[in-house]
Amino acid sequence: MNKIKFIIILCLGVLTSCVDSEISSQTANTSKSVEKNISVDTEFELAATPPMGWNSFDAYDCRINEEEFKATVDYMAENLKEYGWEYAVIDYIWWHPNPGNWDTPRRKGHPNIRYNDDGSPLYPEYTNMDEFGRLIPAVERFPSAAGGKGFKPIADYVHNKGLKFGIHIMRGIHRVAAFQATPIMGTNMTAKDIAEPFDTCNWCNHMYGVDGSKEGAQEYYDSLFKLYAEWGVDFIKADDTMFPPYHDEEIEMIHKAIEKSGRPMILSLSCGEAPVSRAPHLIENANMWRISADFWDNWESLEHNFDLLNAWSPFIGPGHWPDGDMLPIGKLSLNDRPHGKERMSNFTEPEHYTLMTLWSIAKSPLMMGGDLLSTPESTMKFLKNRDVIYVNQHSVDNRQVIKHNNEAIWIATDPANGDRFIALFNLADQPETISFNLEDESLRGTFKVKDLWEGKYLENVNQVLSAKIAPHGGKIFRLTKL
Structure with a gap:
């Protein structure tokens, strides 16, 4: 790209x-x-080495706010930037004022939205979007987004700290946009014309897939990334792109939209396990992609990643990195969300060494998942070893x-x-x-x-x-x- x-x-x-x-x-x-x-x-131009940074999901689920995010960015700038940690990423459902404010049988605080039988949202005020059906940050959580500014003030804050800014998006178009038939920027088409109501994420009910054969489909994605470029976004985590089925058409539309946006953005695809058979397609269209299912702090998952990273090692290279997922170390699942009780990572100290060593020598992207504001400094040693980070960033022939x-x-x-x-x-x-x-x-x-x-x-x-x-x-x- x-x-x-x-x-x-x-x-x-x-x-x-x-x-x-x-x-x-x-x-x-x-x-x-x-x-x-x-x-x-x-x-390459982007991701010459495996991207390094922090993502809010493992600690905050879908609930991080502007104050918490800026405090995290401050910590990164003061303590981690010098070691190469540069991307600060807000994970999913940032357009909702209070996502998961009710419990679901599947998971505490799971951020599904309830809908009426006719497809209209039960609580329309929960979905914040502009006139073109593009989701925008909830000002209740991100006050600087008021007045149509979106994430630009936060991106400017991150950039002023010498870091880079990222956001999570879900594949597709929001079902409320489809219900309301919002216009697609620069076309005579509407969200309803391109939406595929049968194509929904099986773990998050917000979005419909986009039919790439329809007029307006590529224009919709182009309009999204035009907005993200205006905000100053540097990193996109695009979710529900590889979980069966593999959505090659929408991956390509996202890739093209980034190229058209005029702003370099890392494209990270989620969730896994990515099919090894699609490696050439992934290399052509993305900078990093999840090779594992959601990775948490248990030994069985860590041991399984030896086999996954081994299988993907032939496809390591500048600009395209198989991704073992975020590093679940430090304080996780604040307020018992998203996965298990609030806790310090269940990994033993030797398992911490294995995790960081394996991710480094296999050249996986390094995205810290634990809460930087409440993780003890004794754990931060795993993020500050220049020699080990050098292996991740600069070694070759990794196998x-x-x-x-x-x-x-x-x-x-x-x-x-x-x-x-x-x-x-x-x-x-x-x-x-x-x-x-x-x-x-x-x-x-x-x-x-x-x-x-x-x-x-x-x-x-x-x-x-x-x-x-x-x-x-x-x-x-x-x-x-x-």
């Missing part, structure tokens, strides 16, 4: 922009004779070497100097020593070893890299050839 293609040839021993300056200088001295070239295809007998091993390369990153994981319920035979990757000779989480150098190794690892824990190392 809005792509420019160019090829960077990195000659080892020339480019040494490694995070660890000591390693960089040593590598420059020891690899001058190395003439191996690494070609990095960087056909799983083995997952067998309660152990998993991933490997990647630093294109700046040829160093190798090796992650060892203990999937067992008891401490284990995990060993990796370096010959399995033709790594011969002696290597300097840095434990990236501990930030310290270990004894040099040759032949075998080993570490004793806690149950469900992970470690990651940088190996520099001596």
Whole structure:
């Protein structure tokens, strides 16, 4: 999307922009004779590296307000921006003044809206939209949106902090717009003409699908993204796009609308599991896409992501990133929504290391889900390790070497100097020593070893890299050839 293609040839021993300056200088001295070239295809303008940021869903469900969001943005600017965390994203139902203000049998506070038999909303004041059927922020929660300003004042606030602003949208057109037959900007068509009442999300009842064969369908999406561009949106999380069935037609319309908007926007598709068979289509139309179902703080889901990230690893690349979902760490489900009781993450400390190590070496986008305002600083160490973040942002040839007998091993390369990153994981319920035979990757000779989480150098190794690892824990190392 809005792509420019160019090829960077990195000659080892020339480019040494490694995070660890000591390693960089040593590598420059020891690899001058190395003439191996690494070609990095960087056909992109957006998402050159996996996007990093924060999304409101895991902590606030659909209920965050302007005061809470701005406070979170302040925290990000003061504490996380320097490490690369830059996107601040408001998740779903921001157009409703008090979403989920009643309980449903399916989930506490689930934000479905009740309708009359004729399709009219039981409470029309709950749906805020403009004259073209485009949803706009509820001023009760986002007061700066008053007077038709929409999210522009909040986007300006985020940008002034040196960060980028994102919003969640649902695929399709709001059913109230279809009921009212609101006009589609720039056409003689109405929302009713393009809406597909039979095509609804099975977990959120607000939207009808859009029939891409109808006149006015693309124009409707164009009008949406024209509005988002005017607001200054940098990131779009488009939901209900891949959950069966896979909505290729609407994904393409969204992609085209972003291109026409004149403003670069990351396109993140939800929810998963995305079908691997659609990888070429996803690479062509999106910057990131969910490869898992909603990911929460339990070991079974984390272990399953080893297989998902492994299956998607051939499709990692600049501008397009398979997404393991948000990081459910820190304080989650405020006021017992959206998933379980309010709590600190159920992940153990070793599982935190596994989560951040796996997401980093698999180059998944890093989107923090926990509440930044009430999560203790002791947890923030998992978001502030520059060496581990470097692996996520800059390594190449990321892949799983083995997952067998309660152990998993991933490997990647630093294109700046040829160093190798090796992650060892203990999937067992008891401490284990995990060993990796370096010959399995033709790594011969002696290597300097840095434990990236501990930030310290270990004894040099040759032949075998080993570490004793806690149950469900992970470690990651940088190996520099001596």
